[in-house]
Amino acid sequence: MTTTLLAGGSLLDADGRRDGWLLLDGDRIAAVGTDAPPTADVVLDVSGRTLTPGFIDLHGHGGGGAAFDNGADEIRAALAVHRQHGTTRSVISLVANPLETIVASLRAVAELAAADPTIVGSHLEGPFLAVARRGAHAQEYLVEPDPELIATLLDAAAGSLVQVTIAPELPGALAAIEQLVDAGVIVAVGHTEAGEHVTRAAFDAGARLLTHVFNAMPGIHHRDPGPIPSAFDDDRVALELVADGVHVHPSVVQMVFRAAPGRVALVTDAMAAAGGADGFYRLGSLNVTVQNGVAMLNGTSTIAGSTLTQDAALRTAVEVAGVDEDAAVRALTATPACVLGRDDEWGMLAAGFAADVVVLGSGWQVERVWAAGVEVGPSVASAGAA
Ligand SMILES: [Zn+2]
Known part of the structure; x- marks a missing residue:
């Protein structure tokens, strides 16, 4: 060597x-x-x-004009863009799609992950999401969690499914969390309308992550706290944060780091336009327009992923939000490694x-x-x- x-x-x-x-x-x-x-x-x-250390992205959808939902070639092309920006280990996030599309994607990621150690595995961001908080996931493909469906998905992934986002208020969600955790999958609470109690129940059932804190969930209200304070409160739980200056205001970025020291994971949630140009894109089955680097679902004010890379998240956290450099780097490295259970080999x-x-x-x-x-x-x- x-x-x-x-x-x-x-x-x-x-x-x-x-x-x-x-x-x-x-x-x-x-x-x-x-x-x-x-x-x-x-x-x-x-x-x-x-x-x-190399950056670890727990949540991304593509880059350089290529989308993770579109098969092995586009996954490789998108990852090559993120590698230029410091991301060395990537979880491949998949949006809600018809079951056969999701199964094909899970199989493609399983093959890639077996051959390439920098591909950690897949993240099913859909389809177990709250309709009212679906963001850029097509409503017609959202379903309630079901043990047989989950078994089918686990089978297709052949051990490479590392993460699933679930809205814990859906019928059957708590049992689904236990089923997934038993199979070694990290469950994230997200795209949810859940209040404080349901969120705590999800964490007690084994969920250990909050998908992009503040985005696609109720904000904090002083009489109705919603899911976020439950995550701040629970030392078992890490919080994904999209620090692009758009998804979450820099003051709130700073607040999240203070509220959950050592438990913030800076993710990109990047769609195909990351590292690419403004213009028209697809995210799963939906049309997205990117203007000045901000991705929106066509005809709406719904943010459709980011155009972020992890080096830009580091710059936003440190230079705009005023986060300490070691805390920001930890959120790109040691903390996501810990979420993945790989903190003995990655992130330091x-x-x-x-x-x-x-x-x-x-x-x-x-x-x-x-x-x-x-x-x-x-x-x-x-x-x-x-
Ligand atoms: Zn996402």
């Missing part, structure tokens, strides 16, 4: 910032230190740069962890990215494109 030494930079992860070096060996971090660096086959000077710059590294220059601009020990961008992409 070729060893690569990244020396002279500043290391930043959930443990904070320190000057140091990093030695990559194959797909692992072999050693990290602050003293004199060891020798290596390749030595890279990263002085003046910040090194973070430490010996034995995966060789997932982002090199950031001034203004938190991504300069180089390694995913599972392979350099994937952005300098690699431009060299390849030339």
Whole structure:
């Protein structure tokens, strides 16, 4: 295996910032230190740069004009765009669709995930959602959770279904949460009208995540708190947050970090226009117009995913919302790794962890990215494109 030494930079992860070096060996971090660096086959000077663990996206739908719902080629194309922006591990989110479409998507992701360690698995964001909070999921494909249907979906995914979003007020939802948790799936509460008590019951049944806090759910009312304070309150639960400056106001981004320290996961919820141009797109079966980087369902004021990349989420969190840099980086790395139960191998710059590294220059601009020990961008992409 070729060893690569990244020396002279500043290391930043959930443990904070320190000057140091990093030695990559194959797909692992072999050693990290602050003293004199060891020798290596390749030595890279990263002085003046910040090194973070690779970003982990628990929730995305596409990028670069390609959508995760459209099969293996588009999944690969979209992920290549997000790799340029520091995302090294991706959960593939699928929107509500006809059952045969969802089954085909689950099978495609299962195949990809078996071959590519940077693809974590799939996330069924639909179809078990509240009609009134469906956002950019087609109403005709929303259904109530049902044990046989869930068994069919688990079977199609062949062990690669990592996450399901459920509105816990639906009939059968609490039993569905238990069924999914028993199968090793992370259940997220989301696209929901649930009040405080139903949300707590969902967490007690094993749900451990809140899908994009504040979006597609009731906000906080002082006499009717809704689902959000229950998630703030429960140390077992992490909260996805879309920090694009549009989905949630920067002041509220700051508030979420204060209310749930160490439990925020910065996700993209990116649709096909992320890393692409404004214009007309499809999200599942729905038409979406993107203007000034904001995606809206045609003819509505409903936000239809984001055009966010995780490096931009980092910039929004730190530079606009004023979140501490180590908390923001933790929300892109160690916290999502913990949600996925992979915090022993992903999300930290430490010996034995995966060789997932982002090199950031001034203004938190991504300069180089390694995913599972392979350099994937952005300098690699431009060299390849030339
Ligand atoms: Zn989504």
